[in-house]
Amino acid sequence: MTDRLEGYAAIITGAGQTPGQMIGNGRATALVFAREGAKLVLIDRDLDSMLVTAGLVEEQGGTAVTVQGDVSVADDWSTAVATCVESFGRLDVVHHNVGVAIGDGSATSVEPDDWARTMMINSGSILLMARAVLPVMRAAERGVITNISSIAAIAGNPSPGNPPITYKMSKAAMNAATQQLALENARYGIRVNAIMPGLIDTPLGVDLGAAAYGLDREEYAARRHQRVPLKGGMGTAWDIANAALFLASEEARFITGVLLPVDGGQSARIG
Ligand SMILES: NC(=O)c1ccc[n+]([C@@H]2O[C@H](COP(=O)([O-])OP(=O)(O)OC[C@H]3O[C@@H](n4cnc5c(N)ncnc54)[C@H](O)[C@@H]3O)[C@@H](O)[C@H]2O)c1
Numbered sequence: 456m457t458d459r460l461e462g463y464a465a466i467i468t469g470a471g472q473t474p475g476q477m478i479g480n481g482r483a484t485a486l487v488f489a490r491e492g493a494k495l496v497l498i499d500r501d502l503d504s505m506l507v508t509a510g511l512v513e514e515q516g517g518t519a520v521t522v523q524g525d526v527s528v529a530d531d532w533s534t535a536v537a538t539c540v541e542s543f544g545r546l547d548v549v550h551h552n553v554g555v556a557i558g559d560g561s562a563t564s565v566e567p568d569d570w571a572r573t574m575m576i577n578s579g580s581i582l583l584m585a586r587a588v589l590p591v592m593r594a595a596e597r598g599v600i601t602n603i604s605s606i607a608a609i610a611g612n613p614s615p616g617n618p619p620i621t622y623k624m625s626k627a628a629m630n631a632a633t634q635q636l637a638l639e640n641a642r643y644g645i646r647v648n649a650i651m652p653g654l655i656d657t658p659l660g661v662d663l664g665a666a667a668y669g670l671d672r673e674e675y676a677a678r679r680h681q682r683v684p685l686k687g688g689m690g691t692a693w694d695i696a697n698a699a700l701f702l703a704s705e706e707a708r709f710i711t712g713v714l715l716p717v718d719g720g721q722s723a724r725i726g
Contacts, residue, residue, distance in 0.1 A: 459704045461492035464543035466535050466588075468526050468580075469553035469603075470497035470519075471504025475658025476672075480603060481552040482508045483692035484699050489517030491700060493548065496539040498522045498531065526553045526580040527572075532587035546591045548703045551584060552603045553577070554626075554659075559619030570621045577625035581632045593643045600636065601702050603695070604629045604649040604714065606722040626651075630714050637712035646711040648702050653718020654679045656689040685719030 465488050472479030478486075481499075489495055489512040499505035502523045509519040520542050524531030539546045555576050558569030581602065592598030607618035608626035630649055637647035654660065656676065665675035680688025698717045701707055716722045 457491055459491040459700060459706070460488055460548070463488075463493040463547040463703070464496070464539050464545045465493045465548035465550060465703065466496045466498065466539055466546065467550045467552060468498045470495075470508045470521075471499035471501040472508070473658040473663060474504075475662040477656050477658060477661070478692045479657045479659060480652065480655065480692045480695045481550075482511070483696040484550055484552065485512055485519065486515065486517075487693070487696040487700050488548070488550070488703065489519065490515060491704075493517075493703075494543045495519040496522060496535055496542065498524050498526065498535050500525045525576075526551070526583070527575045529583045529586065532580075532583045536587045536591060540591060545595065546588065546598065548599045548601070549584060549588050550601050550603075550699055550703070551581070553580065554603060554605070554622075556619050556622040559616070559621045561615035562620045564616070565619075565621055570624075573621045574625050574628070577622070578628035578632060581629060581636070585636060589640065589645070592645045593640070596644045598643075598645040599703050599707075600633075600645070600647040601699050602629050602633050602647075602649040603699075604633070604651045606651045606653045606716055606718050608651060609714075609716075610722050633714065634712050641711055646702075646707070648707075648711060648713045648715060650695060650698050650702070651714055651716045651718065651722070652690065652695050653716065653721040654683055654689045655695060656691050660689075683719040683721055684724055687719070690717060690719060 469481040472482045512519040522535045557573045605626045607623045633649040665672045
């Protein structure tokens, strides 16, 4: 264990993961934050998967308290914040990792109820987070919020439904909320940034995508590798976790309002 987050208490949302052979972004971030000294409150609606993450954190000598909850429910945010303050006496970092795409696809196929649910979970949840988290951070005159967005927010594709329209809209809203929260809270010493992952080799990105297109995992993964400019193809959840570690740490003390692509150059590409 090293100490880039020594003494910190962090909330991580979506700390379980979609089943699959690779590690997910939320779980990898929990392990990296704990390794660097942070004590954790994990939130996920999937208790079993979150408990696996908590067990892995404890195996490497860290501390993780779990809150089963839904980020689109205000009371669950209040519970998570209260749990963090009661357990650790402070709240330094909120890493908002949950992202879904319910019934998503092209604009002509998405049902309005699915749109509303996805928008609420991916971006409306930021309002609930703000109400629960900001009073504590403002009182402490410090804090870091990192939202996990996507390069889908800023780039598109000619193929219908890729990226799916609601997901794209929700991540664009997340980016907008990130910038506004950053500016509104800068005077309190609170930093708010977003990470925009590109193509990452996670169960959410690959296993679910392969299933949606009726392809086997290896074939779908190979297609994704080819789309990334940087040698090596897709990133991994550790790349997202390491970017999150930097943003959460004191090394990023002058960085706020940033929408950071972590994408092997994909969002810089034309054609
Ligand atoms: N993998 C990629 O290629 C890629 C690319 C761009 C962005 N992202 C983003 O990365 C983030 C997720 O990465 P991951 O690998 O951890 O995903 P994951 O699906 O493996 O894990 C997400 C966790 O969130 C939980 N969850 C879902 N809805 C919830 C809710 N309403 N309340 C509480 N918990 C909920 C799930 O139970 C799951 O355990 C998302 O925001 C996603 O949009 C991923």
